[in-house]
Amino acid sequence: DVKVTQSSRYLVKRTGEKVFLECVQDMDHENMFWYRQDPGLGLRLIYFSYDVKMKEKGDIPEGYSVSREKKERFSLILESASTNQTSMYLCASSGSTDTQYFGPGTRLTVL
Amino acid sequence: LAKTTQPISMDSYEGQEVNITCSHNNIATNDYITWYQQFPSQGPRFIIQGYKTKVTNEVASLFIPADRKSSTLSLPRVSLSDTAVYYCLVGGGIYGGATNKLIFGTGTLLAVQP
Numbered sequence: 077d078v079k080v081t082q083s084s085r086y087l088v089k090r091t092g093e094k095v096f097l098e099c100v101q102d103m104d105h106e107n108m109f110w111y112r113q114d115p116g117l118g119l120r121l122i123y124f125s126y127d128v129k130m131k132e133k134g135d136i137p138e139g140y141s142v143s144r145e146k147k148e149r150f151s152l153i154l155e156s157a158s159t160n161q162t163s164m165y166l167c168a169s170s171g172s173t174d175t176q177y178f179g180p181g182t183r184l185t186v187l
Numbered sequence: 188l189a190k191t192t193q194p195i196s197m198d199s200y201e202g203q204e205v206n207i208t209c210s211h212n213n214i215a216t217n218d219y220i221t222w223y224q225q226f227p228s229q230g231p232r233f234i235i236q237g238y239k240t241k242v243t244n245e246v247a248s249l250f251i252p253a254d255r256k257s258s259t260l261s262l263p264r265v266s267l268s269d270t271a272v273y274y275c276l277v278g279g280g281i282y283g284g285a286t287n288k289l290i291f292g293t294g295t296l297l298a299v300q301p
Contacts, residue, residue, distance in 0.1 A: 080230075111291075119231070119274070119291040166230050174219055174278075178230030 079103070080179035082167050088185045095154040097182055099167030105177075107170045108150035110134075110142060112163040113181075119166065125150055157186045191275045196296040205262045207295050209275030212256050220251060220258045221276040225294070231274060235260070262297075270299045 083098035101108065109124040121134030123142040131142050139161060143151045154161055162185050168176040192210040199205045219238055223231035235242055237249040248261040262269060272294040
């Protein structure tokens with residue numbers, strides 16, 4: 077079974093802090109994704125990566141950056157967290173079939 | 188970019204067949220259609236994927252007409268545990284650096300009652 081893990085299930089940070097969300101997949105997938113999910117808005121794509129050190133902006137990249145130094149790991153970085161970044165963050169990975177496998181999510185609260 | 192439209196919610200009773208339709212008028216030639224299921228506080232889970240005609244697995248069936256501008260997820264004999272949000276996803280085609288943004292619909296909340 078594909079396993080996608082995220083570093084934290086719940087995270088509380090203060091405004092202005094730098095936040096790292098880590099995602100690891102164990103299926104040697106080329107593609108990895110970061111989404112945020114908010115009530116009434118569904119899942120929105122922040123960034124995705126189709127190879128090591130490669131990244132593409134999704135629909136809402138502002139305020140975020142990403143890092144993919146190793147194939148199995150994709151990090152989402154909030155350089156200076158703001159309250160409007162309080163959300164559920166979901167990581168996913170996919171191989172050649174386009175089927176995405178999701179992690180359990182990180183619920184981030186920015187105070 | 189192919190966007191999708193789904194009903195916001197649907198109600199059903201245990202044992203009934205449920206059909207959820209998704210519209211995707213701007214689907215591209217190499218786009219696949221994928222459905223996911225999401226329970227509260229969990230990440231979405233893959234249900235079924237298709238390109239055209241009909242696909243069936245142990246969980247659901249997916250019907251895609253010839254023009255591919257819509258698709259219908261069919262859940263046979265639903266139970267209470269099928270209460271979840273169902274997302275229709277159109278896209279894919281990430282090959283060799285080419286990018287097609289993957290867009291989730293807003294999802295359909297299916298509520299199954301006893």
